[in-house]
Amino acid sequence: MPxxxxxxxxxxxxxxxxxxxxxxxxxxxxxxxxxxxxxxxxGALARILKQRxxxxxxxxPVADKLLISTLFLVLTHMNLMPVRITVLVFGRDLGILVxxxxxxxxxxxxxxxxxxxxxxxxxxxxxxxxAVLLFQTDHSAxxxxxxxxxxxxxxxxxxASGLHYAWLVTRRISPHGAINTTNNGPTS
Numbered sequence: 205m206p207x208x209x210x211x212x213x214x215x216x217x218x219x220x221x222x223x224x225x226x227x228x229x230x231x232x233x234x235x236x237x238x239x240x241x242x243x244x245x246x247g248a249l250a251r252i253l254k255q256r257x258x259x260x261x262x263x264x265p266v267a268d269k270l271l272i273s274t275l276f277l278v279l280t281h282m283n284l285m286p287v288r289i290t291v292l293v294f295g296r297d298l299g300i301l302v303x304x305x306x307x308x309x310x311x312x313x314x315x316x317x318x319x320x321x322x323x324x325x326x327x328x329x330x331x332x333x334x335a336v337l338l339f340q341t342d343h344s345a346x347x348x349x350x351x352x353x354x355x356x357x358x359x360x361x362x363x364a365s366g367l368h369y370a371w372l373v374t375r376r377i378s379p380h381g382a383i384n385t386t387n388n389g390p391t392s
Contacts, residue, residue: 207257209246213239213267217274224278229340236334239271268326269297275333284336289358293329296366303373319372321365328357 216239223232246264276293279285335351 205249205253207246207263209242209249210263210267213242213246214263214270216242217271220271221274221278224275224282224337229337233334233337233341236275236337240330240334243268272326272329272333273297276329279333279336284340285332286355289332289355289362292359292362296362299366300369303369307373319365319368321361321368325358325361325365328354328361332358 216235220232220235220239223229223235243264273294276285276290280287280290331350332354335347335354339347339351
């Protein structure tokens with residue numbers, strides 16, 4: 205059941221993108237909230253039902269990145285998301301993927317657990333996307349404030365989590381150039 209919810213979230217992505225591109229921002233916001241609920245439910249169900257799977261461990265972050273990254277691109281294309289934030293988010297994620305690929309190639313390391321900074325960054329990105337979507341239908345002061353705070357938090361946490369990830373990776377490298385495979389690091 206948890207993996208089905210994750211797959212359902214992936215299937216929502218085209219409908220969400222279509223709604224945003226067609227200017228149906230309220231519908232897009234609702235779909236984004238539904239996707240968020242399925243994200244919370246799949247993790248909770250996996251823990252409660254003791255159905256944690258390797259597939260789920262890979263599929264869940266892929267679903268999250270697919271949805272968020274796609275929305276960042278679409279909102280940037282529509283001039284609703286600042287280009288600098290989207291470039292920063294993609295640059296950080298690309299850097300993490302490159303380092304993960306290198307570590308996997310060098311030592312077969314695949315276990316990258318998200319750090320607190322990475323989780324906070326993901327929350328800021330989700331909040332930013334939600335606030336940008338909501339602002340298209342509600343221009344009230346609190347939504348404008350939320351959008352500004354979420355976008356600023358995304359900038360700060362993207363940089364902080366990227367630097368933290370780089371710091372963790374450099375700590376794994378011993379003075380002799382060997383990689384220490386006992387310390388896990390973040391992917392989000």
